[in-house]
Amino acid sequence: MPDPALLDRLRTTVDAAFDQQTTFLQDLVRFPSLRGREAPLQDWMARQLAQRGYAVDRFSLAEVPDHPKAAPMVDADPAASIQVVAAHRPAQPTGRSLILQGHIDVVPEGPHEMWTHPPYAATIRDGWLYGRGAHDMKAGVAAMVFAMDAIRAAGLEPAADVYLQTVTEEESTGNGALATLARGYRADAALIPEPTGHTITRAQTGTIWFRLKVRGVPVHVMVAQDGSNAIMSAYALIQALYAHTKSLNAAGRDNAWYGGQVQDPIKFNPGIIRGGDWASSTPAWCEVDCRIGLLPGTTPEQAMAGVEAAVKAAAKGDAFLANNPPEITFHGFQTDPYVLEPGSEAEAVLAAAHAAVHGGEMPARLSTAVNDTRYYGLYFAIPGLCYGPKGEMAHGFDERTSLEDLRTCTLTIAAFIADWCGVRARG
Numbered sequence: 176m177p178d179p180a181l182l183d184r185l186r187t188t189v190d191a192a193f194d195q196q197t198t199f200l201q202d203l204v205r206f207p208s209l210r211g212r213e214a215p216l217q218d219w220m221a222r223q224l225a226q227r228g229y230a231v232d233r234f235s236l237a238e239v240p241d242h243p244k245a246a247p248m249v250d251a252d253p254a255a256s257i258q259v260v261a262a263h264r265p266a267q268p269t270g271r272s273l274i275l276q277g278h279i280d281v282v283p284e285g286p287h288e289m290w291t292h293p294p295y296a297a298t299i300r301d302g303w304l305y306g307r308g309a310h311d312m313k314a315g316v317a318a319m320v321f322a323m324d325a326i327r328a329a330g331l332e333p334a335a336d337v338y339l340q341t342v343t344e345e346e347s348t349g350n351g352a353l354a355t356l357a358r359g360y361r362a363d364a365a366l367i368p369e370p371t372g373h374t375i376t377r378a379q380t381g382t383i384w385f386r387l388k389v390r391g392v393p394v395h396v397m398v399a400q401d402g403s404n405a406i407m408s409a410y411a412l413i414q415a416l417y418a419h420t421k422s423l424n425a426a427g428r429d430n431a432w433y434g435g436q437v438q439d440p441i442k443f444n445p446g447i448i449r450g451g452d453w454a455s456s457t458p459a460w461c462e463v464d465c466r467i468g469l470l471p472g473t474t475p476e477q478a479m480a481g482v483e484a485a486v487k488a489a490a491k492g493d494a495f496l497a498n499n500p501p502e503i504t505f506h507g508f509q510t511d512p513y514v515l516e517p518g519s520e521a522e523a524v525l526a527a528a529h530a531a532v533h534g535g536e537m538p539a540r541l542s543t544a545v546n547d548t549r550y551y552g553l554y555f556a557i558p559g560l561c562y563g564p565k566g567e568m569a570h571g572f573d574e575r576t577s578l579e580d581l582r583t584c585t586l587t588i589a590a591f592i593a594d595w596c597g598v599r600a601r602g
Contacts, residue, residue, distance in 0.1 A: 177531050177590040181329075181598070185589045188328035192321060193582050197304070199223075200317040200581070201297035204306035208279050210251055213343045216279050217257040220341050227324070229261035229339065232358075236344070239354045244554060246348035249386075249506040258351050260360055261339040263323070263332070270335030270597030272362035274557070275323070275588075276352060276547065277316035277369075278345030281308035282570050289572050303575040310566030314576040315368030315584075316341060318564055322588035326598060334597035338362060345547055347384075347507050352547035356555055364521035364595060365551040368563030368588060370576065373529065375522065376561035377539040378432045378514040379546060380440060381469040383478050384507030386462055387412055387486070390499055393452075393459040402457035403495045406450045409461040412501060413445050415489030419481065420467065427470045432514060433541060440543045441468045468543060471512040479505055513549035513559070521558040521595065528590035529562075532583060537562075562587075 177185075206216035217233065225231045236253035284294040284307045292298035294307040304314075319339060326333065338360050342351030369376070389412065391405030420443040427433060433440040444466045451458030469478040483503055490496035515522065529537035548559025565580035 177528055177594045181593060182531055182590055184329045185325050185593065186586055188325040189321070189582060189586045189589060192324060192328065196317055196321040196581070196585065197299070197578060199321070200304060200309070200314060203279070203313040203316060204297040204304070204309050205295050207295050208281050208308065209283060210280055210343075210347055211255060213280050214255060214257045217259050217341060217343070220279065221259050223320075224259065224261035224339060227261075229263060232260045232262070234258055234358065236350055236354050239357045242353050242357050244550070245350050245353055246509045247506045248348055248350065251347070256343045256351065258343065258354055259341045260355055263337040263339075265332060265334060265336070266602070268335045270333065271364065271595050272336040273333070273592060273596055274338045274340060274360065274362040274365040274551070275319040276340040276342060276355070276365060276367050277312055277319060278343065278351065278547065279308075279313065279316060279341045280343045280346050281311070282346050285572065291573050299578070302578055304578055305573060305575045307574055309576045310370050310574045311569040312369050312563065314566060314581050315370060315563040318368050318581060318585045318588055319366070322585050322592055325585065325589045326593060327601065330601055331593070331598040332601045333592055334599050336362065337592065337596060342547070349508065349510060349545070349547055349550065352550050356550060361555060362557060364558045364560065365548065366525070366560045366562065366588065366591065367546060367548050368584065369546050369561050370563050370566045370569065371540060371561060372565040373533065373580070373584060373587070374538040374540040374562065375525065376515065376542050376546065376548070378471060379512060379542040379544065379549065381473070381475060381478065381510045381512040382508040382545045383467050383469065383475060383482065383505065384464065385479070385482060386464050386504045386506065388502040388504065389461045389496070391457060391459045391461070391495070393456045396455045396457065399457050405458045405461040408493065408496055408501070409448070409450065409463050411493060412486055412489050413463065415485055416443055416465065416467070416482070419485035423481070430470050430472065432471050437541050437543060440541070441470060442543055443467045466508070469512060471514050473512070475509045475511060479509070508545065510545050511549060511553055513552055515548070515552060515559060519558040521560055524595045525560055525562060525591050528587050528594060531590055532587045
C-alpha cells in the first residue's frame with residue numbers, strides 16, 4: 176500500500192501540473208498519427224522525453240530482428256514506423272523495474288462533417304477532451320508521462336529502471352510493442368494505460384485480420400444474367416462468415432473465461448470493401464478486409480483454418496465460386512488471446528494503489544479486443560497490466576476522454592510506480 180504521506184505529496188504534484196498535462200494531451204491529439212504517419216509525433220515525443228532528462232532511443236521496425244510472433248504488415252513501410260523508448264536508469268538500482276507503454280497510432284477518423292468538433296482540434300468542453308486518439312490511447316500516454324513527472328516534482332525518483340515507451344502498430348499488428356522487446360527492453364512488470372475506466376483487463380480475445388478476394392465476369396448490366404457479380408459473391412461469403420462466427424460463439428459458451436460472462440465475445444467485422452469499375456457493368460472484382468476474434472484456448476492458426484473452411488464451404492455452394500474459388504490473404508493481426516492470471520505481485524501492488532486513490536477494490540474486465548500486454552505476458556514472462564483512464568467512443572465519432580478521470584488515473588499510476596519501483600531522493 177502506498178505510504179499516505181507520499182500519496183498526499185504525489186496528489187499535490189499531479190494537481191499542480193494538471194493544466195500542463197492537459198495542454199500536453201491536446202498537443203498529442205493534434206498530431207494526426209494515422210498508420211504510416213506517426214513519425215512527426217514520435218519525433219515530438221522523443222524531444223519531450225529528452226528534455227526531461229531521459230536517455231532516448233528512437234528506432235524503426237526495420238532496425239530490429241524478426242520475431243516469430245511478428246504479424247505480416249500490409250500497406251505500411253517498416254522503416255517509417257518509429258518507436259521511442261525513454262529510459263530512467265538510477266545509479267545502483269534497488270527496486271523492481273517497470274515498463275510504461277502506450278501506443279500513439281490512431282485509426283482513421285471518417286467523415287469530418289460527422290464530428291461535433293474537428294477530430295484533431297483537441298476541443299475541451301464540459302470536462303471532456305474531444306479528438307481522434309484522445310481516448311484510445313493518448314490520454315494514457317499523458318498519464319504515464321506525467322505520473323513520472325509527479326514523482327520527480329515531489330523531489331524523488333524511482334529506485335529501479337523505468338522505461339517509458341511510445342509505440343506504433345497497436346491498431347493493426349502489435350509489431351511496435353514486440354519490437355521494443357526484440358530490441359532488448361525488459362522489466363519486472365509492464366503497465367499499459369489503455370482506457371479501461373480504472374479497471375484491470377483480466378482477459379483479451381485474440382484477433383485475426385484477412386482479405387477476401389473475389390473475381391467475377393463483367394458484362395453489360397442489360398445482360399447481367401450472363402455475367403457474375405463479384406460484389407454479390409463477396410456478400411455471400413460475408414454472410415457465411417457471420418454464420419461461422421455464430422457457431423463459434425455457441426461453442427464458446429463454456430469457455431473458462433468468457434462463458435456466461437460476455438455475450439457473443441467473438442466479433443466478426445467486414446471493415447473495408449473495394450470492388451467494381453462501372454455502375455453499369457457487373458463487377459469483375461471485389462476485395463473485403465475483415466476481422467474476427469478468437470477465445471482463450473484457440474490459437475491463431477486454428478482461427479485462420481476455421482475462416483478458410485467456412486469460405487471454402489460457402490464457395491462450394493455457389494455455381495460460379497465453386498469453379499472460381501475466392502482467395503484469402505492473412506495480414507495484420509494474428510494474435511493469441513491473453514489472460515492475466517490473478518495473483519501476481521504486480522497486480523496486487525496496482526490494486527493497492529487503486530484502492531488508496533479510489534477507496535475501493537479494483538474491478539476487472541474481459542475485453543473482446545486486443546491490447547499489447549499479450550506480448551509481455553505470453554512470450555517474455557513479464558506480468559502485463561492493462562489499466563487506464565475513462566473515455567468514450569473509441570474508433571467512433573466524437574471520441575473523448577474525461578479530464579477528471581485522467582487526473583485520478585495519473586495519481587494512481589504515480590502511486591503504483593512509487594510502490595513497485597520504490598523511490599528515493601533525487602540526486
